[in-house]
Amino acid sequence: MPDNNRGALSAFLARISRRSVLDGDEIEAILSLPTIEHRVRANQDIVRLGERIDHACLVVEGLVGRFGQTSSGERQIIALHIPGDMADLHSVVSPLVTVPLQALTASTIIRIPHVALRKIAARHPAVATAFWRDCMIDLAIMAQWLLSIGRRSAKARLAHLLCEMALRYEQIGACSSEGFLFPATQNHIGDALGLTAVHVNRMFGALKRDGLIDVKGREITINDGKGLAAVSEFDPAYLQFEALDLHQR
Amino acid sequence: MPDNNRGALSAFLARISRRSVLDGDEIEAILSLPTIEHRVRANQDIVRLGERIDHACLVVEGLVGRFGQTSSGERQIIALHIPGDMADLHSVVSPLVTVPLQALTASTIIRIPHVALRKIAARHPAVATAFWRDCMIDLAIMAQWLLSIGRRSAKARLAHLLCEMALRYEQIGACSSEGFLFPATQNHIGDALGLTAVHVNRMFGALKRDGLIDVKGREITINDGKGLAAVSEFDPAYLQFEALDLHQR
DNA sequence: CGCGCGTTTGATCGCACTCAACCCGCGTGG
DNA sequence: CCACGCGGGTTGAGTGCGATCAAACGCGCG
8 A cells, every 4th residue: 555755755856856857746746656665674685686576666764786696696786876866766667677676774765656657757758857867877877887897996996986975975965074974884885896895995994094084984084085086086977966957848 | 951861760760669669650750850870980989078969879880889988098888889779868868978979980870869859758758768768778788797897707708798799789680690790899898898908819719719609800600609608697688678568558 | 791794904816917029911102 | 012000819928906715803782
């Protein structure tokens, strides 16, 4: 029995609105979406490989990842999703799961039926465009990760990820002046960067020794954002922080 | 002055129709899109980083890549596009270029104005869905590349790419029973796999020695597809070769 | 108290990089 | 006709980044 949860949906709406211009009807359509709340433990699967799903997952709290896996058990995190992200929005048009979804930390997510999302996309072309555009942000992020993993040193990779996550957390108001809480373990970070946890640890040490960051538990403080961006050649343009009105009304 | 080129557009339509169900009107709308033909030399830029573009690029002939680049000049190919692919379809909703597009070999492409694509997407929700879904194929491919580059050995990476390209060329009827022409140089392949050309060459040698493939010039023949899939753990599911009718009419 | 997970550090290993040379085929120009 | 340059492919020798293996530590929790 679907519920409705305007609070959680407004975080998603905020993410969408950051990149697309919507009018009142369209906003109301999003906020009225039916929702089913779920709580998941750390390391618990949310959607499994090969399933055919009929709902998308919006992250309300916690940290969620999409995973690739080799038969020898090595994992590669394909994408990280923080609160406000619809981790699965692409599944609306691609319901056969080729990349599973798992909670990295205890998380609360809400499920939104595909039919409801398809209905408002069909009724409001600007919403369809906004959803499509939102998925393209993930694509742009993955392209940068590909560049990082393919061509950057371990230290630059880690610095790049920290720059990206700091900005993304800042967008949702979870990055104070110079620090943010990043609940991923060094194991998770290794899986995201194509490195081992041991080497991630050493690279954290290197960045600390360079005076660029400080780490206390899961709390990361950035002492020198310029420097961190410099070692990783970080350019935030790919995160596309500007609202476009692409739908000619 | 836009033209129309139903021949080239029908290759794109074929790609779309392989994954989405469209009706007669929707098909006609796609085939009636305005086009501007372009010829580009090998290694010539098609769209540059930072530009804001107002058209998408459909590959008619040749091989086209999207690139990431570090300041030291190292390149990472983010995606490869073969004839029938709209290399740039995502630019319809994401016109600020964060990943440049370049021809790897002499290619002919046709440009299609964003306004025309947006118009038919707004008029035909099923077309909007189909376009969105098409972009999600690219996303799924990039996810697999991320897994390959992050976690697989050089040999497995190469084998995986060959499996993927063989299937993609087969889809467009350019892969005879056991061989296909893959016009990328070993340098390009290295840029796609996050390897050096030298090492790509050695891995080609290894796959040849294993009796899995033969290479003559740019012609690749697959002697043992099972074996090639086995060493790379290739599972074609991510290419999503099945048409879904997602738009409830 | 003991256990488990995550972090930290050290020692050694090996895959892929780097540097370097040479081959071949092709197009260009003398 | 040959000389030459150039891009791409091939092979060898040596190097180094990040993996692997291993051990210990800190901390929260049952």
